[in-house]
Amino acid sequence: MNDMEEDGRRTTMTTTKTRGIRLAKEENEKTDVRKYIPPLDGQYVEKWLNDSQNPGQVGEELVKQQFLLDLLHSKISARYERGLETAEIDEHAWQVQNSITAIKRRLKQLVDTVPPVVSLETTDSRCIEMYEEKQLMATQGMLRADILEERQRVARLCWQLHNTGEDTKEMVNEDPKNDEQEWVERCKLEEAARSALLEEINRLRSTCADLRARLEMEALSNEVPKYDSL
Incomplete structure (x- = not known):
């Protein structure tokens, strides 16, 4: 009786193992x-x-x-x-x-x-995605141009400050506090002008990106066939 139980247990274990291997292979x-x-x-x-x-x-x-x-x-x-x-x-x-x-x-x-089978909903969605892609590419290009321009402007200002510092070394400064205050005021004015310039650049950049994307989409729409609703 014990031998029969042992054989049955072994058969069950073998069957379970075989089933597990088969399931893993199928997976x-x-x-x-x-x-x-x-x-x-x-x-x-x-x-x-x-x-x-x-x-x-x-x-x-x-x-x-x-x-x-x-x-x-x-x-x-x-x-x-x-x-x-x-x-x-x-x-x-x-x-x-x-x-x-x-x-x-x-x-x-x-x-x-x-032969195209395209619904109006799919076409509209694709056009929206293409428009957004064109707008992002236009914005990216203008951002790079703005960054380059700002770097050049900063380099020019640094050069001017360097030259100004060399000139001041040759002058006798009778009242350093007044000069320091004057430079602080100049820096504030420059910062305000720079902020205003950046705001204007952002506004123009958004407008230009939108217009550029619209122009490209308009040109593309002339090449893409129009589909009637199905």
């Missing part, structure tokens, strides 16, 4: 584990696009290139803040931007070969 088969493929280098993009006929693969590559471009822009901004050279990264970003343009063109060609 692994359900899991789609794909090796990550980095974005293509700019010199290979054109040839790859000519050979590619799958819109899904082209769309995936577009997402990778856009992510890479965002990463490069972040690095450029960080180096700007630290006053470091960005020429090499700028060149890389320009190549990636060209690749993105080519990929979008190819993707449009592949999509146009398929």
Whole structure:
């Protein structure tokens, strides 16, 4: 009787183990584990696009290139803040931007070969996303220009202060307290003028970004076919 119980216990354990292995195997088969493929280098993009006929693969590559471009822009901004050279990264970003343009063109060609079935809601949502993207890109470009201009202005002011300091060393200062107060007042005026200038730049930047995005969307709307409600 004990031998029969022992055999039954072993059979149950074996069955449970086999079932667990089978379930784990099925779970692994359900899991789609794909090796990550980095974005293509700019010199290979054109040839790859000519050979590619799958819109899904082209769309995936577009997402990778856009992510890479965002990463490069972040690095450029960080180096700007630290006053470091960005020429090499700028060149890389320009190549990636060209690749993105080519990929979008190819993707449009592949999509146009398929009869479109697009609802008005989907079209409107896509137009809104494209408009926001254009607006962000325009704002980013103007921000970089503003940062560069402000850096140049600060450099000029520092040079002027340096020259002024050299001149004051040659003068006899009879009342240092009055001179100090005068410089404090000048600094306050400069700070107020700078704040007013920055506010005006922000206002003009927002207006220009909006207008620029609208112009690009207007130009794009002439190329995108209109769809009636289904």
